[in-house]
Amino acid sequence: MKNGAVLLDAVYLYADLADSTRLARDFNVKVAAKVIRSFLDASCRVIRARGGTITSFDGDRVMAIFVGDTKNSNAAKCALQINYAVKKVIRPAVTARFSTIRESGFVVSHCVGVAGGKTMLVRGGVRGSNDLVSIGRAPNVAAKLSDVRNGEFHSYITESVYKNMLDSSKMSDKTNMWTSVSREVGGEKMTVYKSAWTWNL
Numbered sequence: 001m002k003n004g005a006v007l008l009d010a011v012y013l014y015a016d017l018a019d020s021t022r023l024a025r026d027f028n029v030k031v032a033a034k035v036i037r038s039f040l041d042a043s044c045r046v047i048r049a050r051g052g053t054i055t056s057f058d059g060d061r062v063m064a065i066f067v068g069d070t071k072n073s074n075a076a077k078c079a080l081q082i083n084y085a086v087k088k089v090i091r092p093a094v095t096a097r098f099s100t101i102r103e104s105g106f107v108v109s110h111c112v113g114v115a116g117g118k119t120m121l122v123r124g125g126v127r128g129s130n131d132l133v134s135i136g137r138a139p140n141v142a143a144k145l146s147d148v149r150n151g152e153f154h155s156y157i158t159e160s161v162y163k164n165m166l167d168s169s170k171m172s173d174k175t176n177m178w179t180s181v182s183r184e185v186g187g188e189k190m191t192v193y194k195s196a197w198t199w200n201l
Helices: 021-026 029-050 071-097 099-104 136-143 159-163
Strands: 006-017 054-060 061-066 110-126 129-135 153-160 181-186 188-195
Touching: 006 029, 006 071, 006 136, 021 029, 029 054, 029 061, 029 071, 029 099, 054 071, 054 129, 061 071, 061 136, 071 099, 071 110, 071 153, 071 159, 071 188, 110 136, 129 136, 136 153, 136 181, 153 159, 159 188
Parallel strands: 110 153
Antiparallel strands: 006 061, 006 110, 054 061, 110 129, 153 188, 181 188
16 A cells, blocks of 8 residues: 555454563562563464464563464464463463562463454654554454453453354364453443463463
């Protein structure tokens, strides 16, 4: 498009570490940095393994784009695998290694938001200091969903993502891993699907 903009049909995934404000406030900065780094490192490894492209970082949050015929399934599976990485790998390792974390009762947690649709990619900034910027509903909704804090539910996908997923990313031994729920996202009431399931790495 004009000025180098690209219109893309993609699925966006945001993975966000929960309660990082408390982490930075209440613990040694080196401990906080190691916890955040472990979350970002694990999330990025899972994203790449599922065919996603990492596009940006914002503190303790990473954004990725999935394209192709199975983009919805890959992104949803990625969300469940990040949940596995946090619960089964990062959380026990952090608790075992850092006594201050263990004694305080701090629990490493997160949320992943996934949404898809037509998005425009443009280069923003000035020459020498610029980056690709995603403009559209999908990245905005995915980012808002990654901010949800709701007990054991750590993966949220939009209804359109769910409807375009393969059954293999919806079902486990004939049990649906996703539950529909109505919630307000950025001032808009919509149906989303949440999951507390994990998917082995």
